[in-house]
């Protein structure tokens with residue numbers, strides 16, 4: 001069955017990912033969202049993260065009856081499926097499919113052992129589509145998990161990461177702002193936001209980061225979103241070259257040649 005979010009994505013829209021891509025590198029935004037260029041490489045971390053995420057959704061839906069054995073079996077199926085549809089998959093030296101298959105199982109051991117069940121699940125993989133003042137297209141996305149605990153409603157977002165997040169990252173993160181804004185538009189309540197970050201090192205770990213957003217943060221988000229749409233409509237797609245940005249970029253060759261096409 002097609003997920004509701006997939007249907008929403010079939011019509012013109014904005015997303016957190018599109019905003020973030022533009023802010024990170026407008027040229028990359030152009031290749032991905034305007035040109036829809038073929039990716040030159042897909043890091044194994046992409047299908048790995050998707051498969052891990054799907055297992056966590058299953059755990060959230062099925063509750064305590066979902067065992068670690070179920071999780072590992074489902075992960076094997078999802079990971080195989082995700083890698084098979086990934087274009088030009090790349091691994092780091094000394095890593096292969098089975099390295100990540102094993103690492104996924106190790107991370108699931110941690111995730112399920114530390115799974116918090118002391119709240120009510122309101123929704124899992126809940127799609128949203130909201131209007132943002134000044135934008136010509138709706139903002140769409142999906143809340144991984146929404147929980148209710150007493151009077152608090154919390155959006156939880158699952159992440160896999162190479163290392164533990166630094167202090168303060170969650171408080172500056174645009175995804176938390178975008179999703180809290182959308183939730184507030186949808187339900188009229190400003191929620192708590194929690195990142196559940198699972199590290200992919202030799203000793204996987206789970207860290208939770210709570211954060212809140214204010215009315216002023218929402219106004220700033222609306223301002224920023226409007227500026228991005230204006231810049232896109234004006235055709236401003238500058239490359240932002242840096243080691244961090246370009247090392248894993250899926251459009252490296254295309255980017256290197258782009259000035260020759262326009263010269």
Ligand code: SF4
Pocket residue numbers: 025027028239240241242245246249250251252255256
């Ligand atoms: S190679 Fe670097 S500058 Fe070029 S699109 Fe990718 S991230 Fe941007």
